[in-house]
Each structure stands twice: as C-alpha cells, then as structure tokens.
Amino acid sequence: MTDVRLTREQAVKEFSKSRLRKRAQSHLLRRPRGPRRPGTEFNSPLHRHPSQDDSENAKNPLYLIKEEIAIMKKLNHNNLVSLVEVLDDPTEDSLYMVMEMCKKGVVMKVGLEERADPYDDEHCRCWFRDLMLGIEYLHAQGIVHRDIKPDNCLVTSDDILKVVDFGVSEMFAKDSDMFTAKSAGSPAFLPRSFAS
Structure with a gap:
C-alpha cells in the first residue's frame, strides 16, 4: 500500500467492496426476465451502443x-x-478515494419543509460561472457528468465552486456515436424532456 499523508485540506470517500458486491447481486436478482423494451427504465444510464465488454x-x-x-x-x-x-x-x-477538501460544503442544503435566505447576486454569478467552466471542460474532455445538482456542487474556503461525484458520469470517444434515450441522475434535477 502507498504511504499517503493526509492533510486537513483533503477529504476521503470510502467504499465497502463487500457492500458493493451485495448491491450488485441484489440488482441482478431484481432484474425482470425476458425481453425489455428500449427506453423503459427511467433511471438507466446514458449509453453508447452497448458491446459485449460493457455487459461483462x-x-x-x-x-x-x-x-x-x-x-x-x-x-x-x-x-x-x-x-x-x-x-x-x-x-x-475498503477502498478509499482521497480528494481535495471543499470546506464550505454543498452550495445549497435545504430540506423540503425548510427555508433558506437567498445568496447575493455576486456569489450566484461567480458560482454559476464556475459551474459552467467546469461543465465546459468536462464536455471538451468527452465526459458527461449526468448528475448536476446542488449536492454535487461544493464550495471551497475561498468561495470557488467545484463539481464533485462522477459516479454516474460517462466518458465518450470524440468520434463515438452515443444516444441519449436513457438517463441517469436525480429525477428532481433532470432536464424537463427526461422528467416528463
């Protein structure tokens, strides 16, 4: 194992391999048998044309x-x-991912029955610009995030917005054919065409 010294400026995301195996097995058991119609699973991932390797x-x-x-x-x-x-x-x-720390946490954390004071226009403008620059970079790299929402937008101690959680992201070759008949992410934050 690599000797890594964690500082206060880093965060750790832990995954339990046994829990992931159990979850994968549970999904296999719940899968309907027989032929499926394309596009019937609302939260299925966005796919390229599937290959044998993808199913394995x-x-x-x-x-x-x-x-x-x-x-x-x-x-x-x-x-x-x-x-x-x-x-x-x-x-x-356990498997650990060590990432940079965003001390101020999520950009907005408001429960269903809660109210929050709005941010001032300057903070909103800067954070929106940061979000667009991050997404523009992802797309230039051939990556689609697929789960942009307030919980996946973190703020650093110096008020820089950073996008996190690439768990449902897809990477595409520049010249690949991809189709977007299926979606992934959080239903409350999906584009209207997917949500309706």
Whole structure:
C-alpha cells in the first residue's frame, strides 16, 4: 500500500467492496426476465451502443468505482474536485478515494419543509460561472457528468465552486456515436424532456 499523508485540506470517500458486491447481486436478482423494451427504465444510464465488454463490466461491482476513478484521474480543472490518491489494499474490504477538501460544503442544503435566505447576486454569478467552466471542460474532455445538482456542487474556503461525484458520469470517444434515450441522475434535477 502507498504511504499517503493526509492533510486537513483533503477529504476521503470510502467504499465497502463487500457492500458493493451485495448491491450488485441484489440488482441482478431484481432484474425482470425476458425481453425489455428500449427506453423503459427511467433511471438507466446514458449509453453508447452497448458491446459485449460493457455487459461483462456491468457484472463487476467495482466497475463503476473504477470508472469514476478513471474519469477523475483524467481531470485537471479549477472547478472540478481533484483526486489526490486511491488507496486499495486487495486484502482489505475498503477502498478509499482521497480528494481535495471543499470546506464550505454543498452550495445549497435545504430540506423540503425548510427555508433558506437567498445568496447575493455576486456569489450566484461567480458560482454559476464556475459551474459552467467546469461543465465546459468536462464536455471538451468527452465526459458527461449526468448528475448536476446542488449536492454535487461544493464550495471551497475561498468561495470557488467545484463539481464533485462522477459516479454516474460517462466518458465518450470524440468520434463515438452515443444516444441519449436513457438517463441517469436525480429525477428532481433532470432536464424537463427526461422528467416528463
């Protein structure tokens, strides 16, 4: 295992491999049998044309985590949370992703029955610009985030907005054919064409 010294400016995301395996098995058991009509699963991921490799990878419970790590390793932008290190001991149950810390947390955390004071126009303008710059960079890299929402927008101690959580993101080759008949992410934050 790599010797990594964590500072106060880093956050750690932990995954239990055994829990991921159980969840993957549970999804396999719940899957309907027989032919399925395309586009009937509302929260299915956005797909390229599926290949044999894609279906084999889907059976591996660590596949999505490895995809997220691969995407984060490719990224280097001021408005995206950066991955510092991945710690994975094959003999242990946990896998750790060490990322940069965003001390102020999520940009907006308001429950259903709660009210919050609005931010001033200057903060909103700066954060919106940061969000657009991050998304523009992702798209230039051939990556679609697919789950942009307030919980995935973090603010640093110096008020810079950073996009986080690439767990349902997809990476596409520049010349690939992709179709968007299916969606992923949080239903409350989907574009109207997917939500209706």
